[in-house]
Structure formats: C-alpha cells, structure tokens
Amino acid sequence: MNWEEWKPFYLRIVRGMGYSIEEDRKAAQILRALLLEGDDYILREELAAVVGRKAYVFGAGPSLEKALGEFDFSDGTLIAADGATSALLENGFVPDIIVTDLDGRISDLKIANDRGSFMVAHAHGDNIDKLTVYVPLFSRILGTTQTEPLDIVYNFGGFTDGDRAAFLAEELGAREIVLIGFDFGETVGRWSKPGLTAHSPIWESKRKKFKFAEELLEWLEKNGRARVEYLRPDP
Numbered sequence: 001m002n003w004e005e006w007k008p009f010y011l012r013i014v015r016g017m018g019y020s021i022e023e024d025r026k027a028a029q030i031l032r033a034l035l036l037e038g039d040d041y042i043l044r045e046e047l048a049a050v051v052g053r054k055a056y057v058f059g060a061g062p063s064l065e066k067a068l069g070e071f072d073f074s075d076g077t078l079i080a081a082d083g084a085t086s087a088l089l090e091n092g093f094v095p096d097i098i099v100t101d102l103d104g105r106i107s108d109l110k111i112a113n114d115r116g117s118f119m120v121a122h123a124h125g126d127n128i129d130k131l132t133v134y135v136p137l138f139s140r141i142l143g144t145t146q147t148e149p150l151d152i153v154y155n156f157g158g159f160t161d162g163d164r165a166a167f168l169a170e171e172l173g174a175r176e177i178v179l180i181g182f183d184f185g186e187t188v189g190r191w192s193k194p195g196l197t198a199h200s201p202i203w204e205s206k207r208k209k210f211k212f213a214e215e216l217l218e219w220l221e222k223n224g225r226a227r228v229e230y231l232r233p234d235p
Contacts, residue, residue, distance in 0.1 A: 001157030001167055001220075003148060009219075010146055013159055013212055017205070021147065023125025028145035031123035032153045034135045035143050042142050044154060047118055048172040050096055051077045055169035056178045056231075058084040058095070059162040060191040062199045064181030066233040068093065076178065079169055081161035083191035084181055085112050099165040102130040105194045106137075113138050120144055120168060122161070123153065144168075163213040163220075170224045177228045179217070184210045 014021055035041035054076035058064060060083040068091040080088055080095035082104035088095055089108055094115045101122040102109075113119055119141045123131055135141065143153040144164070156171040158164030162182060169177050181189065188206055190196045202210070221228045 001171075001223075003155055006155060006157045009157075009159070009212075009216065013146075016208060016212070020125045023128070024123070024145065024147045027123035027125050027128050027131065028143075028147055028150055028153050030128055031121065031131050031135065031143045031145070032150050034131060035141060035152055038136055038141075040139045040141060041152060042118065042140055043152065044142070044172070047097065047120070047142050050118060051079075051169060051172040051174050053174060054176040054178070055079055055174035055226075056180060057081065057162065057165045057169055057182075058088060059165075059179065059181035059183075060084045060087065060189040061181040061183030061185070062187050062189045063183050063232055064189060064191070065091070067180045067231065070233045071180070071231060076176075077169070077174070079165045080112075080117075081165045082109075083161075083189070083193065085109055085117075086191045087181075087189075088112075097165075097168070099161050099168060101127050101161060102134050103127065103193065104191070106134055110137060113140070118142065120165075122146070122164065157220075158216055160209050160213045163216045166217060166220055166228065170220060170226045175226050177220075177224075177226045179228065179230045180232075182213075182217070182230060183232075184214055 078095040079097045082100040086108040099120045149155040158167035
C-alpha cells in the first residue's frame with residue numbers, strides 16, 4: 001500500500017480517533033532524528049532480506065497462547081505485533097521482527113532485540129515521549145510513520161501494530177501471511193498492555209481500533225499479492 005492508497009484510510013482514522021495530523025508529522029520527524037543520531041537504523045532492503053515467502057504474524061489476542069502451544073511455525077518468518085512478543089518469549093520463541101509503537105513490555109522487547117529480533121518502531125502523535133526514551137535502547141531499527149513517509153521513515157500502510165505487521169510482510173515480499181492471535185472479539189489479550197495481568201473486556205477506543213484493523217486486513221486480502229489466512233486453535 002503506497003501513500004496515495006493509504007491516505008484516505010488515514011484521514012478517516014484521524015477523524016474517527018481524534019488524532020492530530022500535525023502531531024503525527026512531528027513524531028515522524030523526531031523518530032527520523034533519533035534514528036540518525038543513533039546510527040543503528042536499517043533500511044527497507046535490509047529488512048526485506050529477513051522475510052521469506054511465508055510470514056507468521058502474531059497479534060496479542062486471547063487465542064495466541066493456545067496457538068503457540070499447538071502449531072509449528074518453523075517454516076516461516078516470525079513477526080510479532082508489540083505485546084505478542086511477551087507471549088512468544090514465554091513460549092520459547094524469539095520473533096524475527098517486532099512491529100511496535102512502544103506501548104508493550106519494553107523489557108521483553110529489549111530481550112528479544114538483544115537475541116536478534118529486528119525492530120520496526122512506529123511514530124505517532126501519542127508516543128513522542130516513548131520514542132525519545134526507548135528508541136535509543138534498541139538496535140537494528142526500521143522507522144515507520146502513519147503520515148507522509150520520509151527518507152528513512154517508511155509508511156507501508158496499516159494502523160494497529162497487528163495489521164501494520166501484516167502490511168509490512170506484504171511489502172517485504174511474503175507470499176503467504178498467516179495471522180495468529182487476531183481475534184477481534186469482546187476480550188483483549190493480556191499481552192496487549194503492560195498493565196494487564198489477565199484478559200480483559202474490550203474498551204471503546206480498542207473497539208474502534210479493531211474495526212479499522214479488520215477493514216484494513218480485508219483490503220489486504222483483496223488487493224495484496226500475498227495470500228492472507230487466519231490460523232486459530234480449536235476452542
């Protein structure tokens with residue numbers, strides 16, 4: 001998804017969620033400056049070399065834990081959406097790539113990064129403080145934004161960490177994208193926020209995000225080159 005395709009979605013999301021376009025643009029510029037200052041950023045082509053034909057994308061829904069115990073993921077690239085990283089580590093997996101806006105468990109993100117995970121750090125107007133504190137802690141970082149892309153800060157489409165991870169996989173060459181832990185139900189997985197100790201009833205802003213994520217993944221299924229499927233454990 002290029003910027004012109006993404007822009008109508010973005011403008012609807014800004015209106016629906018009450019976000020500031022100018023703050024999003026500011027965040028992208030701050031992320032770019034942090035990446036240049038740290039000089040440990042990577043470019044699209046470097047990350048594309050990590051992604052194979054098949055990519056498993058892990059969301060933080062309640063079904064994730066059971067799926068990690070039931071299925072074999074050894075034949076694909078493992079891409080974790082933010083908090084799902086914690087569940088993967090708990091079950092003995094280290095993701096190849098982590099897509100994060102830095103509101104997951106930072107200690108787990110750092111452990112995974114130290115063990116070899118590439119970081120895809122996302123800038124938006126509500127996480128500027130997290131960018132300035134946490135981006136310097138990580139290595140092998142690719143930057144993304146939800147506004148106009150900059151030279152080293154990309155926009156591949158997608159809104160939440162989960163659907164952005166799927167769009168990333170598509171952009172970087174995956175031909176099969178398997179989604180795990182994408183439940184979109186009335187319960188939010190306990191890995192979604194550091195403060196959660198158990199699966200929790202959905203709150204209104206999360207419900208809105210789920211609706212946008214579902215719509216975007218439907219767009220990807222219809223318009224992307226990769227085959228997209230959901231992998232869910234038996235009830």
